[in-house]
Structures are given as C-alpha cells and as structure tokens.
Amino acid sequence: MQAVWYEKTGAAKDVLTYGEMNRPQPGSGEVLVRLYASGVNPSDVKARAGARGDLAYDRVIPHSDGAGVIEAVGAGVDSGMVGERVWIWNGAWARPFGTCAEYIALPAAQAVPLPEKVDFAAGACLGIPASTAYHGVYADGDVRGKTVLVTGGAGAVGHYAIQFARLGGAKVLTTVSGLEKAAHAETAGADVVINYREGDVAAAILEATDGAGVDRVVEVEFGGNLAVTNKILRPNGVIATYGSMGDPNPVLPFYPMMFNGVTLRMYLVYLLSGQDRANTIAGVNRLMSEESVKHAVAETYDLEATISAHQAVESGKVIGNVVVNIA
Incomplete structure (x- = not known):
C-alpha cells in the first residue's frame, strides 16, 4: 500500500516519507479499512514535530482521524461489516500506524458507521x-x-x-x-x-x-x-x-x-471513558443526520503532498479542517 510515515521527529519536510509499505492484516477483533480520507489535526503535527516527546515506535504513520470502507475483518468480527462506510477514532493514539495510508487495521469498535449524508472528507473530521x-x-x-x-x-x-x-x-x-x-x-x-x-x-x-x-x-x-x-x-x-x-x-x-x-x-x-465515548459517538452520528450541519473542510491534499498538509496546519492560517485525500 501507499503510505506516509516518519522514523524520527522534526520538520515535516525533513522527516515525512511517502512510499510503499506492506498492507496490514486484521487481527482478532479487528477490521481492515480501505481509507479514502485522513484528517490532519494540530495534535498530529505536534507529535510529528516532537512536541509530544520521543517516538514510541520505530516507524509511525500519522493521523488519528480518517474515513473509508471496511474491506476485511479478523476473527470474532461480524463479516457483515464488510462494505460498511466508516469513520475512525484514535487511529494513531497509542498505536504506531494511523490513517495516513491506503489501509489501516484496528479494533472494530474504532471504525464507526459513517452516516449516508456525510462524505469521506467530512468523515475524517469526526474523530477529533x-x-x-x-x-x-x-x-x-x-x-x-x-x-x-x-x-x-x-x-x-x-x-x-x-x-x-x-x-x-x-x-x-x-x-x-x-x-x-x-x-x-x-x-x-x-x-x-x-x-x-x-x-x-x-x-x-x-x-x-x-x-x-x-x-x-x-x-x-x-x-x-x-x-x-x-x-x-x-x-x-x-x-x-x-x-x-x-x-x-x-x-x-x-x-x-x-x-x-x-x-x-x-x-x-x-481518553474518554467507555460510556463517554459511546455517548459521543452516538451524539455525533445523530447530529450528522441534520441537514444544517456544515463541515468546514478548508483545504485538501493528495497523499503524496502530506508534507504540505502538515505545513498548512502549522501555519495557523487555515480556517477549518485540513484533509488528505487518499485515491
């Protein structure tokens, strides 16, 4: 799969690499999601810059938020989930590989059904x-x-x-x-x-x-x-x-x-508790059914331009969300 990663912290242009990695496989209790959008949040760029301390892993795929389609499931997961449109939360929290890639494997609970009225770019803004x-x-x-x-x-x-x-x-x-x-x-x-x-x-x-x-x-x-x-x-x-x-x-x-x-x-x-997380997921998805909700996706970048996406967030000049589109 195509992905963006870093193996040391620092400036985006110095540490972010775009290239090919092995596609992950879903383990027990996990789903494999084909990603179509990855949200870039301030916490993502701070972690890459080193503001959150040393790397906990040898290689990190950044970004906790994303949206896509479940392509496969691991043991113990309902096969009926295959084909579901989903949004991702905590994709890169306490995990090495986040959403800035074509695929992510993660616990099934972290892939939430994406309401029909919400496109993938907006779905990549729901997790944070x-x-x-x-x-x-x-x-x-x-x-x-x-x-x-x-x-x-x-x-x-x-x-x-x-x-x-x-x-x-x-x-x-x-x-x-x-x-x-x-x-x-x-x-x-x-x-x-x-x-x-x-x-x-x-x-x-x-x-x-x-x-x-x-x-x-x-x-x-x-x-x-x-x-x-x-x-x-x-x-x-x-x-x-x-x-x-x-x-x-x-x-x-x-x-x-x-x-x-x-x-x-x-x-x-x-770090939301289990109950708070459940309430928040249910509440966000309920409100996503409202016709009036506006998603402020201000700038989008292709996967190979993730460096520019990080620089846009760091500039502080973007009014709205920055999203990486993954073809």
Whole structure:
C-alpha cells in the first residue's frame, strides 16, 4: 500500500516519507479499512514535530482521524461489516500506524458507521474536531434554554461546537480574532460573535446576555481566558476545556470559582471513558443526520503532498479542517 510515515521527529519536510509499505492484516477483533480520507489535526503535527516527546515506535504513520470502507475483518468480527462506510477514532493514539495510508487495521469498535449524508472528507473530521466539540457541549447534560460560550469559534472544534449547541436549543456566543473568522463563525450559526481583540470582551458578553452571563463555556484557551470567564460565568456554570496553550500553567482562583459553584471539566478526547465515548459517538452520528450541519473542510491534499498538509496546519492560517485525500 501507499503510505506516509516518519522514523524520527522534526520538520515535516525533513522527516515525512511517502512510499510503499506492506498492507496490514486484521487481527482478532479487528477490521481492515480501505481509507479514502485522513484528517490532519494540530495534535498530529505536534507529535510529528516532537512536541509530544520521543517516538514510541520505530516507524509511525500519522493521523488519528480518517474515513473509508471496511474491506476485511479478523476473527470474532461480524463479516457483515464488510462494505460498511466508516469513520475512525484514535487511529494513531497509542498505536504506531494511523490513517495516513491506503489501509489501516484496528479494533472494530474504532471504525464507526459513517452516516449516508456525510462524505469521506467530512468523515475524517469526526474523530477529533466533532467529537471534542460534542463532549464539550453535552458532557454536563442538555443545553436547551441555556447560554453557551464557545471560545475560538472559527476553529475546527469551535465551528462544530457552535452548531451542536444551537441544534441542542442553546443561545450561542463565540469569540474570534478577526473579520474573516467572524464571518466563518456566523456561518455556523452563532447568535453573537465577539472579536476578542477589540474592546472589553467580558463587558460585551454581559451586554449580549443582559447582564446574566453564560451557563457553559466550551474553552480552547483555559488559562488565557480565565480572567474573562470568571466575570461572565453564571453560578453553577461549567467550563469544559480542551486546551490552554497560551498559558499552560494558569493560576487557579480557587475561592472565587468555588463560591460561584463552578464545575471545571478538563478533557482529552483521546481518553474518554467507555460510556463517554459511546455517548459521543452516538451524539455525533445523530447530529450528522441534520441537514444544517456544515463541515468546514478548508483545504485538501493528495497523499503524496502530506508534507504540505502538515505545513498548512502549522501555519495557523487555515480556517477549518485540513484533509488528505487518499485515491
């Protein structure tokens, strides 16, 4: 099969190799998926660059997200799965060979039926961006009638989170950093879009909520936004955060947060519990049946151009998801 791999960490142009490898075979409990799309997430490029530490394997095929068709099954797996369109989660998490190849063999539970209305490129965005968004919005229950703030609403996760919260009946506010990103967030259905580089963000949120603040925050930058969050979160509100790159070691104002009854949910989509994973998969697939859901696949690259795909993600200039198409 054709694949892209690396055997040491470093810059994409220096370590990524495109070539031929042996096709994997499904083991007991596994399926063999012929991949047609592979999602490139920031975590993938950070791992390749060395930000996640030394390589755990001699050779790594990157990317955890992908979509394709099951071609074969291993022992103990229902042969009726052959021919199913599926999306992949955790393809490269604690495993050497991810989705940046023509084939992947992995546990059958990690190949989820892909809804008919979703194409392969969009399916390659469900494992991390959509799943992260769904868990952040819904891990603490229904959002109908609530007010939800999604920070970084133009990001891959934020774009889905806005849509998922709106579909759940919430009023949705979001923060962005410019006009182009504001327009992108508006296409997702945000009720209020606030440019955090202009003026007093907390004041703008309070004004938009008639002084009441928000019930939940789906947070991409916990430390950097904490001062604002503590001003606008209603009593017994929830902060569901999946990132804090700007301030990776924030000082937690414990008593102000405790006396506001704040629930702080820190989560990593790779490490969801069995029940949370099942809830997230079911929820994502349910919402994929909605005609209104938009998939922000911003740029696509052929498999042999994976270096360029990684560079696009690292540039920080792409508004939306980057996907590698696998012919």
